[in-house]
Ligand SMILES: Nc1nc2c(c(=O)[nH]1)N(C=O)[C@@H](CNc1ccc(C(=O)N[C@@H](CCC(=O)O)C(=O)O)cc1)CN2
């Protein structure tokens with residue numbers, strides 16, 4: 001066995017060398033031009049920061065800030081800053097030198113912190129232009145250099161991009177975690193595991209006449225690959241929590257005409273985003289607004305009231321509403337309590353539960369919301385590496401039922417409403433939806449029943465409770481970005497990892513009669529995919545797509 005270990009080690013290092021041949025992420029920046037850019041926001045501001053990165057930085061310091069010796073690294077110094085072309089003083093500002101490799105880009109960097117007037121900024125940019133070898137940076141070019149110089153891997157770069165684009169607190173937390181390398185570490189760890197497996201397997205291929213090695217090595221590799229398969233499965237089947245948080249949660253308001261959908265939309269967005277009238281069928285097109293609800297990014301849509309109609313325009317609106325409902329992460333179904341009050345007034349016996357159920361049924365929406373298969377994997381036994389988890393990707397969504405126009409409910413009806421226990425109502429409605437879905441769930445599988453609440457969009461009563469429910473649903477849909485292992489955040493990652501999983505599964509089905517060379521090739525493909533994920537293997541095309549979305553000056 002000692003021999004095997006040694007063999008693994010040499011295999012392992014040759015493997016790394018082989019892989020590096022595919023690596024274009026090794027370029028040195030010595031031949032590149034020096035780039036500069038305004039990194040703070042455009043327009044008048046207190047202080048403007050202009051960054052310079054590249055070989056000409058030392059010349060810039062000499063010519064523009066009269067440093068005859070290089071300043072102490074990373075220490076701000078107040079200097080007169082001069083246009084070296086004409087000797088004119090541009091401003092008196094702070095200058096910081098970050099010598100390579102200890103800078104953001106890994107190259108020599110200089111920062112000018114100036115007074116934020118547009119004329120000051122443009123004079124400095126102009127002066128930099130005239131220094132030989134200097135040019136203005138493209139969007140994301142500083143970060144691209146940081147990536148090229150190995151300061152950040154691709155997932156960290158993407159985290160940084162997300163941090164800049166983060167509009168809400170929870171998005172910020174997820175992006176920061178990714179920028180800090182949590183996702184990178186997870187993927188690098190998987191890569192290291194596979195490298196070991198390939199090394200062991202290839203050592204076995206070279207020394208297969210030794211039966212002792214076969215037993216141990218092949219079995220151990222199979223079991224390690226099995227564990228990894230399960231880990232990647234779990235990471236992929238997370239109900240897209242991280243992606244949802246990054247892209248925004250789709251919350252869709254649905255219901256019959258005139259029940260108060262647009263009023264709810266306006267109450268949530270605190271502005272008259274949608275037209276409200278007492279004419280049934282007012283909203284036709286989908287009306288969207290972006291909201292920050294408790295730190296979660298939400299794309300809220302108001303939709304046309306669901307009903308059969310001969311009106312051509314309204315009909316199209318209803319089709320769009322149903323389509324949007326299918327894409328919803330959270331469905332907010334609005335019902336009109338005045339209709340229940342009318343039932344009661346007409347002496348038609350109807351409990352609130354019956355009313356809710358019959359109304360929901362008549363809307364013809366798919367509101368059932370368990371994602372049993374995805375949740376199953378979370379409970380799967382990690383040690384049982386031979387069982388390939390069978391996962392079906394189900395759409396997972398949450399439903400809130402809002403009983404609106406609470407202010408119109410009076411007398412006995414109001415008392416009836418107040419007497420009902422919310423939990424009982426939630427369960428009754430939930431069971432009904434479960435039955436309606438026609439699907440059998442295993443006992444104890446976690447199902448989130450829809451939550452029911454009463455509000456008045458006119459008086460604001462119940463709105464806090466509704467918001468609290470919505471918040472809890474957003475939490476379920478996005479998870480806590482700081483808890484547990486980091487989430488998958490992008491379709492790009494999903495696509496690479498799905499390919500990895502397919503190859504790992506192919507490997508798992510290998511039998512002793514199979515060719516181990518082919519099996520090890522499957523593992524090498526996994527390595528290549530993870531390499532693409534972290535940017536160890538990349539192409540200009542991919543880089544362009546990723547850096548395109550960065551701001552100028554980043
Ligand atoms: N003025 C200023 N503020 C800024 C930045 C900047 O470039 N300039 N940043 C730009 O995004 C962010 C900070 N990120 C930075 C990341 C690395 C290094 C850096 O010098 N890294 C060196 C040394 C590390 C150390 O000493 O701990 C290195 O990695 O070797 C600097 C800033 C946010 N604030």
Ligand SMILES: Nc1nc2c(ncn2[C@@H]2O[C@H](COP(=O)(O)OP(=O)(O)OP(=O)(O)O)[C@@H](O)[C@H]2O)c(=O)[nH]1
Pocket residue numbers: 255256257258259260261262263264275276277278279280281282283284303304305306404405406407408455456457458459
């Ligand atoms: N009393 C009372 N009236 C409400 C409440 N919410 C909405 N309304 C009224 O109900 C009517 C319909 O409201 P909308 O918000 O336009 O209803 P909608 O569901 O968007 O209607 P459509 O666009 O037809 O689908 C308007 O006259 C609102 O003022 C409420 O809580 N109490």
